[in-house]
Amino acid sequence: xxxxxFGQQLINGVSLxxxxxxxxxxxxxxxxxxxxxxFAHGDVYTAGSFVALATLVLLGASGHMAAAALxxxxxxxxxxxxxxMGATGIVIxxxxxxxxxxxxxxxPLLTAIGVSFSxxxxxxxxxxxxxxxxxxxxxxxxxxxxxxxxxxxxxxVIGSSLVMMAALQLFVHRTRLGKAMRAxxxxxxxxxxxxxxxxxxxxxxxxxxxxxxxxxxxITGLFYGNIWFINGFRAGLIAFTAAVLGGIGNTTGAALxxxxxxxxxxxxxxxxxxxxxxVAVFSVLILVLIFRPTGLLGQQLPERT
Amino acid sequence: MAAWRALRxxxxxxxxxxxxxxxxxxxxxxxxxxxxxxxFLLYPLVDHNAGHVNAAADAAVYVLxxxxxxxxxxxxxxxxxxxxxxxxxxxxxYAFAASPFYGLHLPFWPMLLVAAIIAGVxxxxxxxxxxxxxxxxLAIVTLGFGEIVxxxxxxxxxxxxxxxxxxxxxxxxxxxxxFGFNPVPYYYTLLGIIMLSxxxxxxxxxxxxxxxxxxxxxxxxxxxxxxxxxTTTKLLAFSFGAFFSGFAGAxxxxxxxxxxxxxxxFTVSFTILAMVVLGGMGSVFGVIAGAGILxxxxxxxxxxxxxxxxxLGAALHLxxxxxxxxxxxxxxxxGLGLIALMLxxxxxxxxxxxxxxxxxxxxSEEIPPGDVTEVAGVAGSAPAAEGTPPREYARxx
Numbered sequence: 001x002x003x004x005x006f007g008q009q010l011i012n013g014v015s016l017x018x019x020x021x022x023x024x025x026x027x028x029x030x031x032x033x034x035x036x037x038x039f040a041h042g043d044v045y046t047a048g049s050f051v052a053l054a055t056l057v058l059l060g061a062s063g064h065m066a067a068a069a070l071x072x073x074x075x076x077x078x079x080x081x082x083x084x085m086g087a088t089g090i091v092i093x094x095x096x097x098x099x100x101x102x103x104x105x106x107x108p109l110l111t112a113i114g115v116s117f118s119x120x121x122x123x124x125x126x127x128x129x130x131x132x133x134x135x136x137x138x139x140x141x142x143x144x145x146x147x148x149x150x151x152x153x154x155x156x157v158i159g160s161s162l163v164m165m166a167a168l169q170l171f172v173h174r175t176r177l178g179k180a181m182r183a184x185x186x187x188x189x190x191x192x193x194x195x196x197x198x199x200x201x202x203x204x205x206x207x208x209x210x211x212x213x214x215x216x217x218x219i220t221g222l223f224y225g226n227i228w229f230i231n232g233f234r235a236g237l238i239a240f241t242a243a244v245l246g247g248i249g250n251t252t253g254a255a256l257x258x259x260x261x262x263x264x265x266x267x268x269x270x271x272x273x274x275x276x277x278x279v280a281v282f283s284v285l286i287l288v289l290i291f292r293p294t295g296l297l298g299q300q301l302p303e304r305t
Numbered sequence: 306m307a308a309w310r311a312l313r314x315x316x317x318x319x320x321x322x323x324x325x326x327x328x329x330x331x332x333x334x335x336x337x338x339x340x341x342x343x344x345f346l347l348y349p350l351v352d353h354n355a356g357h358v359n360a361a362a363d364a365a366v367y368v369l370x371x372x373x374x375x376x377x378x379x380x381x382x383x384x385x386x387x388x389x390x391x392x393x394x395x396x397x398x399y400a401f402a403a404s405p406f407y408g409l410h411l412p413f414w415p416m417l418l419v420a421a422i423i424a425g426v427x428x429x430x431x432x433x434x435x436x437x438x439x440x441x442x443l444a445i446v447t448l449g450f451g452e453i454v455x456x457x458x459x460x461x462x463x464x465x466x467x468x469x470x471x472x473x474x475x476x477x478x479x480x481x482x483x484f485g486f487n488p489v490p491y492y493y494t495l496l497g498i499i500m501l502s503x504x505x506x507x508x509x510x511x512x513x514x515x516x517x518x519x520x521x522x523x524x525x526x527x528x529x530x531x532x533x534x535x536t537t538t539k540l541l542a543f544s545f546g547a548f549f550s551g552f553a554g555a556x557x558x559x560x561x562x563x564x565x566x567x568x569x570x571f572t573v574s575f576t577i578l579a580m581v582v583l584g585g586m587g588s589v590f591g592v593i594a595g596a597g598i599l600x601x602x603x604x605x606x607x608x609x610x611x612x613x614x615x616x617l618g619a620a621l622h623l624x625x626x627x628x629x630x631x632x633x634x635x636x637x638x639x640g641l642g643l644i645a646l647m648l649x650x651x652x653x654x655x656x657x658x659x660x661x662x663x664x665x666x667x668x669s670e671e672i673p674p675g676d677v678t679e680v681a682g683v684a685g686s687a688p689a690a691e692g693t694p695p696r697e698y699a700r701x702x
Contacts, residue, residue: 035441036441037441037444037445096644096648099648100647100648103651105441106378106382106384106586107647107651108647109384109441109444110384110578110582110643110647111643111644111647111648113386113575113578113640113643114639114640114641114642114643114644114647115640115644116640117575117636117637117639117640117643118637118640118641118644119640120636120640121634121636121637121640122637124633125633125634125637233571234452237445237448237449237452240445241449244442244445273460275456275459275460276456276460278452278453278456279453279456279457279460282449282450282452282453283453285445285446285449286434286446286449286450289434289435289437289438289442289446290434290437293437293438293442
């Protein structure tokens with residue numbers, strides 16, 4: 001076995017997994033709080049890439065900018081994208097999911113699929129049916145790590161994902177709003193009796209999840225150099241798999257699941273054939289659901305109907 | 306209760322007129338469907354536009370698919386987002402058996418049944434791992450299957466033709482008559498199969514199994530505690546649902562002459578689901594209407610609408626109107642339509658009466674007065690016999 005190749009793929013797997021992990025956080029938070037698979041989440045992530053592209057074009061960003069100007073442009077892009085996507089999340093929740101909350105169980109799922117399809121097709125209308133190039137403005141020199149090489153962008157991807165996950169953990173576990181979110185997820189009725197505004201808390205959950213997805217969208221664009229309106233469907237499904245693998249409703253689990261799925265995808269592509277990577281990931285999903293439906297770190301059985 | 310007994314004694318009283326009346330009585334509720342069927346039988350004789358008949362035949366394929374998916378989603382309440390996988394399996398089964406690819410040229414009619422059976426078997430196989438899952442997990446796993454199956458057909462190039470698929474699939478022959486590329490014989494074949502399917506599905510719905518599906522849909526735990534075997538019931542729902550997609554698949558590729566993996570992507574599953582939801586989940590005639598309406602909407606109406614808007618734009622000098630292409634907006638319209646439907650009319654356009662009662666949460670207290678006569682009619686034969694539609698049980702407390 002070629003260990004250098006394996007190590008190299010491991011680095012690729014971790015950087016891919018980092019993006020999945022950030023998306024998976026959004027799925028797991030929403031599922032944890034209202035038990036809805038937000039099919040539109042993957043598309044919110046891709047919409048983030050598109051908004052980022054539009055913002056960069058608007059700012060006239062290019063690879064020839066001075067470092068300070070570039071950093072400023074990137075900061076603005078991240079801020080704009082995250083805010084726009086966060087707002088989108090709130091709008092989706094308010095108008096598509098809230099009216100159906102607590103209703104017959106198929107309706108919200110079907111609505112979620114409808115939202116997902118609508119976003120995908122709006123993106124297609126906006127920038128066309130083919131993949132769109134994303135400006136490669138961040139220099140991407142390679143460093144050697146013993147026999148391995150790692151790109152600067154890979155470090156940025158992994159680093160920023162870890163920062164976001166840490167920030168989310170702090171937010172959920174150390175702030176009042178985070179506490180309200182956890183309380184609502186545990187028992188919304190009791191939370192409401194204790195004076196928590198359920199509607200605001202759920203809207204906040206969508207906001208935070210979508211902000212993370214938006215950030216992941218920017219990172220994806222910068223990292224891969226092209227974006228496509230349909231990406232969100234596959235990425236969303238994979239990220240959901242990651243959330244299930246880690247134990248749905250559990251933010252640490254989602255992060256762990258993301259990295260594991262990235263690893264599985266990259267290793268399947270390397271050792272079995274790239275065309276089987278998706279099949280491998282979905283097979284993992286099915287196997288996990290059969291043999292350990294609680295996921296790796298999950299506690300509660302997903303049995304409630 | 307007293308009124309109930311009175312009705313029963315009246316209906317149960319022997320009378321000579323009832324023997325002939327019985328046939329009429331049994332057909333009577335289906336008067337309008339039979340009338341519609343007659344119109345569809347005459348349609349190709351009236352419309353000589355081959356393109357229209359062709360579109361109608363393709364729509365009929367989707368009607369079959371919608372009938373099958375309705376068993377899974379509408380009757381048993383299991384959200385299947387990967388239904389195109391079974392459609393693919395049925396299609397490839399016939400393509401393998403009747404094309405130059407393997408040099409096999411098995412006859413169409415028996416293969417039609419074989420394709421349906423194989424799809425049905427896969428329905429049970431793929432359904433098996435999902436049985437322990439609750440609604441939304443089930444949705445995501447079936448979505449995964451819907452992605453895996455076409456990918457497998459794509460990747461096993463040596464055995465399936467890969468991206469290029471399989472071409473030159475045999476066209477059906479009936480008593481020496483070659484179907485060729487003429488849409489009319491396909492249209493009539495599909496119409497016949499749909500007719501048989503509708504009868505089968507209605508009988509199935511009112512059978513013991515069908516009532517078990519409805520019970521599982523309403524409340525799994527209650528159904529299980531009434532002695533319904535959840536595993537068998539759900540597996541059979543998947544299996545029967547897939548069975549119809551096998552029919553549809555074999556007919557579809559025989560008509561088209563080619564099969565390739567990209568014919569079975571998620572948009573197909575989504576379209577069939579949208580048809581079922583639009584028509585009304587659980588309502589047999591509803592989903593048929595839903596499939597027909599949506600198919601004609603996407604193939605004929607959107608094209609026409611685009612042309613109208615172009616000519617209107619040219620006449621009014623509005624460049625925006627001339628650039629609009631509604632066909633490209635199809636899936637956006639579907640997505641928005643699905644949201645709107647769920648928010649405004651979740652029971653669909655032509656709901657089954659029972660579904661409507663459940664969604665609006667008005668169970669058993671108030672059943673529309675029309676039911677009383679129907680109850681009497683059924684009670685005449687034998688109260689609570691096999692084949693009694695489940696909604697009558699609500700009256701029997």
